[in-house]
Amino acid sequence: MSVEERDLTMTEFATRVVVWQKIHGRNDLPWQNTRDPYRVWLSEIMLQQTQVSTVLDYFPRFLTRFPDVGSLARAPLDDVLGLWSGLGYYSRARNLHLCALAVVGLHSGAFPQTALALQTLPGIGRSTAAAIASLCFGERVAILDGNVKRVLTRALGFDADLAVAANERRLWDNATQLLPIADLQQSMPRYTQGVMDLGATVCTARKPNCTICPLSDACVAHRLGQPDHYPVKTRKLKRSSQLIWLLWAQTIDSSVWLTKRPIPGVWGGLYCFPLFDSREALVESVPPDWRPALEDQPSISHVLTHKDLYLHPVRLTMNSQDLADFAGIWAATDQWPDLGLPAPIRKLLTQG
Numbered sequence: 001m002s003v004e005e006r007d008l009t010m011t012e013f014a015t016r017v018v019v020w021q022k023i024h025g026r027n028d029l030p031w032q033n034t035r036d037p038y039r040v041w042l043s044e045i046m047l048q049q050t051q052v053s054t055v056l057d058y059f060p061r062f063l064t065r066f067p068d069v070g071s072l073a074r075a076p077l078d079d080v081l082g083l084w085s086g087l088g089y090y091s092r093a094r095n096l097h098l099c100a101l102a103v104v105g106l107h108s109g110a111f112p113q114t115a116l117a118l119q120t121l122p123g124i125g126r127s128t129a130a131a132i133a134s135l136c137f138g139e140r141v142a143i144l145d146g147n148v149k150r151v152l153t154r155a156l157g158f159d160a161d162l163a164v165a166a167n168e169r170r171l172w173d174n175a176t177q178l179l180p181i182a183d184l185q186q187s188m189p190r191y192t193q194g195v196m197d198l199g200a201t202v203c204t205a206r207k208p209n210c211t212i213c214p215l216s217d218a219c220v221a222h223r224l225g226q227p228d229h230y231p232v233k234t235r236k237l238k239r240s241s242q243l244i245w246l247l248w249a250q251t252i253d254s255s256v257w258l259t260k261r262p263i264p265g266v267w268g269g270l271y272c273f274p275l276f277d278s279r280e281a282l283v284e285s286v287p288p289d290w291r292p293a294l295e296d297q298p299s300i301s302h303v304l305t306h307k308d309l310y311l312h313p314v315r316l317t318m319n320s321q322d323l324a325d326f327a328g329i330w331a332a333t334d335q336w337p338d339l340g341l342p343a344p345i346r347k348l349l350t351q352g
């Protein structure tokens, strides 16, 4: 059923969202009030899977170091990963760098101005492309990230299973039908920001605040008293777990031995202690003379999107820099802040 066929006041949908955003939406975030695609793109990538409060910390630092797409493209990937350290999902940082290279190399340093062209760049999917194109260039294209899916499926009573690609395509179609139709240069940025804000601040996953929602009198989920039934997605991510042993080799002057993680893979491109699948493999890797000095440290757990990691650090204090079997670097304490390190490794090092 198309949006127009519904017994709802959904023709007003866009107007309500636009008016609501102006008064109640988020309007003072550092990546707002600009049509600079570099800033919007950077914030959109950082905000994927990451809370606004965390991005508020990283965004200005990133901009200070890389004020434009050219400076980002010229930087070594290690510098980008170093600044990204702690934000997680490091494929985003690698794609960010690749995308900057593509914008400079293929588009003379100017971001393409349509969602279709933006989608051809590394790390920019359909929804991110639509966010940049609508926020910066007023293009009439729909975003459909997790927050927006929740708002739309609830408001429309869209109960088809989004694990089925055809259903997701139908939701994209509905999302497109709901977009503003006039004054797009002004209304599209406001609307896009509005649906994102509604999902983040009002129509939240656990406790939607329907009483202050501008869509409440037209919202199917609210009318049925069942917001938590939407969106419907049957195929859940399968979680797995992995035990990992970390060789934490450190000299008496506190330099640590770090190896670069392969890409693709967990923490790809970052510097990390050497990792092993078992304690035996870790012990085997250490020259026999050093083995009695190995000290087990308290285990820690770390949660990734699909996986729970259980990390067992084993410390080895050495009086010489002698680990010839591993390709890597001895990193002194003053180098740690600038290196791209996985969050749990940085935590171990700072807690010392």
Ligand code: SF4
Binding pocket: 151, 154, 155, 202, 203, 204, 208, 209, 210, 213, 214, 215, 216, 217, 219, 220, 221, 222, 227
């Ligand atoms: S009325 Fe409630 S469930 Fe419906 S869109 Fe608004 S906040 Fe979400």
